[in-house]
Amino acid sequence: MARPLIAHIDLDALRHNYRLAQELAPGSRSVAVLKADAYGHGAVACAKALEDLVPAFAVAAIEEAVTLRDAGIATPIVLLEGIFSADELPQVDALGLSMTLHSDWQLEAVLAFTPRRPIPTWLKVDSGMHRLGYSPAAAEVAWQRLAAQPRCVTDLHLMSHFATADLADIGYFSRQHRLVMALAERLGAPTCLANSPAVLAHPEAHGDYNRPGVMLYGSDPLELSCEASRRLHPVMSLTSEIIAVRELSPGEPVGYGGRFTTAGPSRIGVVACGYGDGYDRHAVDGTPVLVDGKPSVIAGKVSMDMMTVDLTDLPEAGIGSEVVLWGVSRHGALLSVDDVARYCDTISYTLLTGVLPRVPRRYVGGSASSPVD
Structure with missing residues (x-):
């Protein structure tokens, strides 16, 4: 008999959680985030369970995108951190990927590259996370340069990331949101702003696209649960x-x-x-x-x-x-994995992504005919 430790993955619960994101943001398109092997759940299996529902998937790096393409996933894929070197651009072009631009060196590499077809591009602005992205003033310049090169890029969107959307105190979140929306208005730019907590609790930030991540896997990212987050199903x-x-x-x-x-x-x-x-x-x-x-x-x-x-x-x-x-x-x-995480002085993300390959994953559900609610 095999060792009894198993990670059971309920793909119907995954579909339910994605449908919840759609319901909460009906005027927005929900990009399913599959980075870190779908938060430890298995990116290929999760992608196949969601591909009939989603407009796009998001991953951290090109290696994750290659895994999905090699498995036959044809849905658009966004590289959330963009390229890590200019020599990745031919592969981005060949695989039909979308990408984030957050730095001048990436911008110059893209403008110097001649793709077979323009690359859908999200320009990242640092609205207060202070991790990746252009300052608002620099983003305005970069946006204009990209918009002037339709042979290189297409479907430009403005992207940012909220540092405190999960907290009960909305002060800093509101400051970030106002800043990036003022920039979007000046540029006439469509936006992709909302992470999981913003999808759940901040409808004003849903934008043209939103990016549900950990909520897809049934974890409640909010400091204080809300009616919507209590509807999440563990995956x-x-x-x-x-x-x-x-x-x-x-x-x-x-x-x-x-x-x-x-x-x-x-x-x-x-x-x-x-x-x-x-x-x-x-x-x-x-x-x-x-x-x-x-x-x-x-x-x-x-x-x-x-x-x-x-x-x-x-x-x-x-x-x-x-x-x-x-x-x-x-x-x-x-x-709840969130309850366990509190006893470990960590967050659910680390527990879910930390389940190692020697633990077998067993999948149930997930077909288009499976129930989603």
Whole structure:
């Protein structure tokens, strides 16, 4: 029998979450973000599940785009970070990709290149994230230069990224939004602005395109959940089983360093999952899990291939019992990846993208005839 750790991927839930993005932004087009192997869910499988719904996919780099094209995905693909060197431009042209421009060297490379057909281009403006993008004044100059070269570029859009759209305090978000919209108005430019939290909570930022990312995979990115974010369905369920049970007396240490010590007579279950699978080693004692659909907690440090959980109050649990690290139990109980992330002092993005290749993915649903709500 194979090791029982499995990442179950519900592609119908993925389609549901994409439909939710469409519903929330009916006047905008939702570009599905598949970077980082679709946030750890498998980019090719997720692309095939969504290709009948989406106007375009977005990835971080050309290697991710090549993977999709090699799998037969013909849908438009946007390179969110553009090219990393000018010698990528022939491949961008050959694969029919769209690209982001955020720096002068990229601009000069594109204007010096003669594509077979003009490259759809999104010009990135730094409205306050201070990561990638032109200042508003420089973006105005770059836009005019691009607009004057229709042989090189086409379908120009203005793009930006919000630093605080997830926070309850909307002050800085509003400042960014006002700045980029003033620039868009001066240029007469269509926009692509909204990331997942802006799609969920800021309809004023939906623009011509929006870019749902982590919300597609069922994670709520908002500091304070809203009605829309509570409608998200989890896509990945990371499950394993109890592979051994220890009966311990009071005062016994468990795991490396003896961080957890039994307070009374205890049953400790050993689970086939560890940081070598991508589960976060920083998980503290008390991090929630589900055992046969019932709440339990981690007791002791996460090891490379195993972790230990407290079964003291679950006398019926034993070897072979299902353990849900996050997601949906076969008993119907739910453990949110966002809740687990808080116990690890991290965010759901790191947990989902951190699930390593040795964990098999099992896919269900996802066809055009599958239900989406």
